[in-house]
Amino acid sequence: MTPPNNITLSKDKKLLTVSYKDNHYALTSEFLRVYSPSAEVRGHGPGQETLQLNKQDVSISSLVPMGNYAISIHFNDGHTTGIYSWSYLLHLGADKEELWLDYCNRVKENSDNNKNYHKISI
Known part of the structure; x- marks a missing residue:
């Protein structure tokens, strides 16, 4: 895979722009963090993924x-183990909308499931 032509980090360090010959992808730090290719996030195989929550301020x-x-990419929450290959960055950029929708749905499902376990003490 050919490297991007340019990678630019915004001054507030919350937006990474990855530019390839014909495409430019603006990827938020939250998006990059929740889709880190690290074993901590993805696990070591299918079904071992760990849903990343509360990363909106990273x-x-x-x-x-x-x-x-x-x-x-090293993040201010201490996460430093994700290695983003050029092909993985291209995948994140090209499929960003679909990936983000999937993430939001998983967060909502997680939130809905956790509501079932809250018990009120009287």
Whole structure:
């Protein structure tokens, strides 16, 4: 996979713009954090994913080049283990709307399921 032409982090560190030859993708820090390719988020196989909650205030602390194939994104909540390959960044950009809708649905489902377990003491 060819590297992006340009990667730009906004001054507030909440928006990463990844530019390829014909496309530019603006990816929020929250989106990148909840879709981190790390084992902490994705697990080690299907069904082992961990839903990331309350990441709306996270920002990007730093971007670390990983050879010619990826960047590691370090977040201000201490998460530093995700290595974002050029192809994974392209996937996130190209499928952003579908991925975000899926994430929002999983958060809602998680919230709805947790309501069933709240008991009121009298």
